[in-house]
Amino acid sequence: MDIFCKIINGEVPTYKLYEDEIVLAFLDVNPNHNGHTLIVPKKHYENFFDIDEETLRHILLIGKNIAKELKEKLNYDGISLCQNNGYGQEVKHFHLHLIPKYENENKLSVEEIYNILK
Numbered sequence: 166m167d168i169f170c171k172i173i174n175g176e177v178p179t180y181k182l183y184e185d186e187i188v189l190a191f192l193d194v195n196p197n198h199n200g201h202t203l204i205v206p207k208k209h210y211e212n213f214f215d216i217d218e219e220t221l222r223h224i225l226l227i228g229k230n231i232a233k234e235l236k237e238k239l240n241y242d243g244i245s246l247c248q249n250n251g252y253g254q255e256v257k258h259f260h261l262h263l264i265p266k267y268e269n270e271n272k273l274s275v276e277e278i279y280n281i282l283k
């Protein structure tokens with residue numbers, strides 16, 4: 166079982182930001198930048214090609230809401246959405262990265278970011 170299925174099943178603790186019946190969003194434990202967030206479907210889909218369209222749309226909409234919340238609380242200067250498939254995809258469970266970018270970044274720990282966001 167992959168790490169995201171374990172997180173969804175509650176076997177691995179996470180810095181949860183959002184949850185509904187379809188998706189879970191949480192902070193990446195190895196962030197590129199402050200507020201680096203992952204959004205995953207609760208049902209296991211390996212990648213962009215096998216995820217169903219309704220779930221894909223939902224992930225994107227939730228991503229937009231989370232991006233707005235991150236902007237309010239972290240005041241990033243830009244944000245990138247990234248989604249890897251096949252080669253370069255570390256976890257074979259669909260995930261969308263939200264990666265805030267800063268002109269001047271004071272890099273904080275995941276714990277510190279979580280305390281700002283929760």
Ligand SMILES: [Zn+2]
Pocket residue numbers: 167169170209210257258
């Ligand atoms: Zn999985």
